Amino acid sequence: MAQINPHINFNGNAEEAFTFYKSVFGGEFAMIVRFKDMSSPEFPVAENEANKIMHIALPVGKNVLMANDVPESMGRTNENENRSKISISAESKEEADKLFKGLSEGGKVEMTIADSPWGSYFGMFRDKYGIEWMVDFDPKYNGQL
Numbered sequence: 282m283a284q285i286n287p288h289i290n291f292n293g294n295a296e297e298a299f300t301f302y303k304s305v306f307g308g309e310f311a312m313i314v315r316f317k318d319m320s321s322p323e324f325p326v327a328e329n330e331a332n333k334i335m336h337i338a339l340p341v342g343k344n345v346l347m348a349n350d351v352p353e354s355m356g357r358t359n360e361n362e363n364r365s366k367i368s369i370s371a372e373s374k375e376e377a378d379k380l381f382k383g384l385s386e387g388g389k390v391e392m393t394i395a396d397s398p399w400g401s402y403f404g405m406f407r408d409k410y411g412i413e414w415m416v417d418f419d420p421k422y423n424g425q426l
Contacts, residue, residue, distance in 0.1 A: 287367045289348040289412055290358040295334040298410040299348060303339055305383035311338040311345065316352070327354075360411040368415045370422065374402050377418040384408050384416075 291298060296313075303310065317331035333350035340346075346367075351358050371377035381394045387409035394404025394416060401419035408414060 284344055286345045286347060289346075289367075290351050291334070291348055291410065292358050292360065293333055293350050293353075294410065295337055295348045295350045298408075298412070299334075299337050299339055299346075301408075301410075302346060302384070305380060306339065306341050306346075308340055311340050313337050316350075327352075329353075366405070366413040366415050368417065371402075371416060371418040374418050377402055377404075377416050381406070381416045384414055 289295075289298075299310070313334065314336040315331065316326045316333050316335045319335055320326040320331070330350075330352050333352070334348065336347065336349055338345050338347045369377075369380055371380060377394060381404050385404075385406040385408060388406050390404070390406045391413075392403070392405040394402065397403040400421070401417050403415070403417045405413070405415045
């Protein structure tokens with residue numbers, strides 16, 4: 282079965298955000314590549330972007346959360362876009378509460394986590410980095426959606 286692995290663009294704070302995500306999810310980074318690591322005559326990197334993240338990966342369960350910083354030369358990432366969310370299917374109500382509380386810290390809760398009309402335990406928020414998340418626990422699926 283194919284996996285879906287979210288990839289997020291940041292405006293220069295990918296490392297800070299992923300250090301925060303790691304503090305909530307646990308685990309270790311599978312990969313960190315900085316722009317300076319890829320610098321060459323064919324791909325010159327500005328000094329102010331050398332330590333920015335070209336690729337970072339954090340395994341979360343069977344999936345991988347990935348990101349990069351968008352170079353200034355490409356313009357800013359829209360921090361208020363709302364066309365997509367990262368959905369987490371927790372394996373228990375306790376795990377859902379822990380993830381919701383941890384990831385929403387410093388952010389803006391859009392829907393407090395609670396029993397939903399459709400039968401799952403669900404909540405939504407935008408984290409302090411502007412990324413939108415949905416946390417869900419459905420006992421019928423036990424985190425296996």
